[in-house]
Amino acid sequence: MPPSMTANTGIDALAQAIAGIIAKCSTPIGDAIGYEAVRMMTPALVAAFKDGTDKVARAGMASGSMMAGLTMNISDCTAEHSLGQAIGGLKHVPHGLTIGLVLVETLTREAKIVPEKMERVADAMGAPQDGTKDGSRCVNAVRKILAELQFPVLSSLGFVEGDIDELAEIALKDFFITQAPKPWSKQEVVDAFMSALKLESRVA
16 A cells, blocks of 8 residues: 555544544544544554565554544544545545644544543554643654644645635534534634645644
């Protein structure tokens, strides 16, 4: 599997696991599977990206992504999928790519709503304690993974500021955003897209 496909499918699986935990319809069973999926995939994704022949990393991603899928089906996805699918609807690019383009931005918003869950996700990711307790450890850990995956940025698809309103309208009509822990306003969606658009490169 090419590195780019590993990155795209892997970040989608990681997003599914995290989303299933923070969704308003989350359950204890789904959460337990999701946390373990996150724990397995955090080191495995980058390792598999760097060396596609790493059988331990591939096994970790195979198991972790399967568990992420179970979490998603027990619970659901959230805003990251609605914003990502809006991108895919206009540019017709791989699904996992679109999710990764907005994952940090959507998680940044959700950290303000469910910081305690985001802290537990950060623990599952092995993120070091920093005394913040506001969920930012999870956001930063995901940001680091995206940088290590050399993940593209939204502007690389040719989007400009004038496209943001249309993207927001499409995202708000999608089902998954209704499963966010708290309803998103249009301005919040616009802000998330704008933040992603302003990003010029990935840094940890």
